[in-house]
């Protein structure tokens with residue numbers, strides 16, 4: 605299938621491990637675009653539509669998800685993604701909007717394909733099918749060493765009511781995640797930008813604005 609040329613807007617994804625400060629940067633970017641009066645939508649995976657958020661609930665429900673096979677889990681991420689792309693991302697891009705998405709298909713490649721061992725090629729084929737080969741124009745990878753990332757995630761986790769299973773993994777799992785994201789970034793150098801996520805929040809934010817404005821001429 606050829607890449608569809610529906611991309612009148614601009615599609616930005618944020619990727620990286622837990623505790624990398626992704627969500628903080630997504631929020632700061634949204635605030636910046638608001639202040640500049642630039643039209644965008646902010647969304648996330650798994651989730652982004654009512655239906656896909658229900659799937660997110662299932663994936664995160666510790667009373668349900670214990671019985672899920674790795675394949676079932678992978679397909680639930682894909683089902684949520686297919687609906688998200690169809691209902692929200694593609695229409696926004698067609699309208700010429702900037703779409704900012706906190707995680708997308710590369711998370712499946714890395715988490716299900718590589719870290720969980722289902723196979724990179726297999727998951728990439730599923731991504732291709734679920735998204736009609738809709739790829740981001742730019743992916744910001746928040747790169748952080750696993751020890752720092754994990755300790756940050758644990759601080760956050762202690763503040764939340766329920767621990768979810770995504771953060772219950774050991775250090776070696778998180779090392780795999782980091783390596784897999786860095787490998788993907790080297791395979792797609794034109795759309796990937798790697799950010800050192802252990803820098804100051806404001807330094808990172810400024811770097812992201814620089815990438816969008818000066819490299820990608822987005823505004």
Ligand code: TYD
Pocket residue numbers: 621622623626627649650681706707708709711712713715716770771
């Ligand atoms: P979330 O609470 O959104 O955490 P984060 O702030 O790290 O994004 O949880 C999303 C989790 O789901 C995260 O551990 C990564 C995982 N995930 C996958 O395993 N596959 C996927 O395709 C996606 C989108 C996320």
